[in-house]
Amino acid sequence: MGSLCDIVLNELGFSSRLAAFVRFDRNDFNDPRLFVLALAHRLASFDRRLGEAIIDVVQRTPNITETQKLSQQLESLVLGPLNKYRNEMQGEGPIVIVIDGLDECMQNNRDSFSELLQLFTDDHFFAPFPHVRVIIASRPEYAIKKAFIKDQHILHFPLDITSRETQADVKLFLKHKLSAKITNFDNVVSESNLETLARRASGLFIWARVTIDFIAGDPEKRLSDVVAGDPPTNALHALTILYRSALDCIAEDEDTKADLRVTLGVI
Template sequence: MFASLQQDFHDAIRIDTHHIVEQMAEYASLGDMPHAKGASLNVEGICLKGTRKGILGVVSDWISPGSKLSGRQPILLLTGEAGTGKSAIACSVAVDFAALGCSFGFKRGIQERCNPLNLFPTIARDLAHFDDSFRRALCAGVGNDIVRQTETSLESQFQNFIKNPMAGISRPILVVIDALDECGDNDKQRDALIKLLTTPDKLPPNLRFFITSRSEDDILCHFKGANKDHILVKYMSEISSQSTSADISLYIRTRLIDDCQPKLKDIDDLCCQTLARISQGLFQWAFVACQQIARPPRGRTSRERYDKLVQSGADLRHDSLLDYLYTDVLCALFEDDEEVMNRFKSVLGVVLSSLEPLSLTPVKALHETLKQSDEPYDAGDILRYLGSLLSGVTDTNIPIRPLHTSFLDFLTDPERSKRFSVDMTQGHNNLLLASLRIMKRDLAFNICKLESSYVMNEDILDLPKRIRDYIPEHLSYSCRFWARHLDVASTNGMSVEISRQTRDLLEPFMNEKLLFWLEALSVLGGVTLAFQALAIVARVFKSVSTVFLES
């Protein structure tokens, strides 16, 4: 009896081990497919319990397998203006129905997450982890095929990564896409994606898309045009103002009274109701206001911030409410002083212009190269007070990004932000200079201190640790993105007048650091970036192309 049980146990282990090895091989065969890190929606962004019941109920009914709408209208678009809480609803749907599929949140300003070409491969790889049948079909179609996995046609991507693998799956699969309006700096790719999502014969019969977006003309035109009976469009404005006000009031009360520790002096239920009324249905206004009141700036009390926000928000037009809020918050934090304003713009330029999200440590390191050595401040001195508007300002492990796209839009529009406006072109130029200075200072031969140059990277077992030890984040970022900043900073990829600083840094880099840079890219797995970077340099810096070619 015991011997029989023992044999069954060993057989089960062998079967399980074989299955694990098989899975690992399948995942490895998909390694060339792009995957946008951090694009999945998660529990941190969901609606407060008890709020948004009406619209969440509508979405739940639409998703239900027994619903007539889910079969006849496989796409539901929820659209509305900035700050009304669409992303929180998308997060709630993604979390509540996680067993049905996956999610992708577009994010303007984050290169990986605003590129339409990353949508379908990321969804496919997430579905491969979620469904064994889908993974096997995907591997059978594109496994170990670098050409297909790096396809740049959205239609081919959708066919190979989504539609073909789903052919043998009968159960419904839900994909949540948040902030469709934030996809793409390339108008052609954006237009191609929107057309693909709104063409009924392109979609597998069991695939459902729940999509949120601002009410932008090109999106509404495609989703509401002729022959769009397969699309259900819901508007945030259709939610009753009484329901929205009650939800915002509950949210504010929870943040400022129920969950706030220590308790705030002179903030009561009447204050919460007043703030809810002034918010005019904008959850983003309520979020920032609560942050400001719960954690007021130095030398201010919670009640003083409350009074100021109520005063500045009273009688404002709905479309200017967020702008006045952001202006009020920044005015309270930074004096109307030219030196302080220059520091603010310089630091925010680094944060907003970075091509991948950076945490506080690399932001400080990059910005340090841009200021005078005798200036007694660092980027953290500016960022630490912006916790109501930016993530990661006090935690070195969390990327620093605007908490809401409306703040990014505000800062980059001089007509709206006025003296607080951030010049993104200058930001890219500054990051180019910072990257070149860091590479000039830090790149060296055999930077990871490898014992032999004859061993393949994949055979160096401790290479990830060596990278962490010897190539800090700011150097890694500089090696991978300096040329992209050069490209963006120059008009239409061509520079009319190149700054002398950039020229002075580029020539010694090409002469003295080029091979060290290629070595660093190699261990970082980014050698292909070198070809793109050198092509950009040759195009933009025509007058120094001879130096480049000789190097």
């Protein structure tokens, strides 16, 4: 998901057609109630005309984000300004809005998240703006799939995490990050090691990220432990093997292992 959005950002940003990029993150930006405000801010930065129209709305209704529903905020702060300059902007080419990690804001406020989904499932919101393209990247969580699956105006593009392209992306990510963390990288990590690690990731960048931090703690020994283990049968199995290897490395005696089992059992 990250790689896809990075490609879109780099290419569209370079050609000045990326109007807004909003990335949800479960730790830093996970409140669906802030979405429209963030989107309006990005659009205001993208185009001076939109910025002036949005400022005008805020000046007339300073408490708009506190008193109105997301749909009303969208109408006032985003769709209104877009409509004001619709004819002009249509002639300038399509503009793109990218929303990344939609699933990352599911748990913060369920009611607001449902309201956020409606902004995309109700086609009347963006229907008057055929020059506006909205790209949403997300894990296929049930609530999101259920909301989007029935809408004809939403084009679904599932990503195959087992594809060669994904494996190549994971390998590149591993090489880039490990080379920055391991001083004598070329002498420690071989091309064969990278191939093995990329296969074992099973398409999961989170596996690669955790593995990088794990190996960096003791490169030669831990790299050997990871590549020598049993190959995973699927993505979940890949994570299970990785975490088990990490725990085995830090818990070398039975007393420590027993303490870890008690602690993890409580969690």
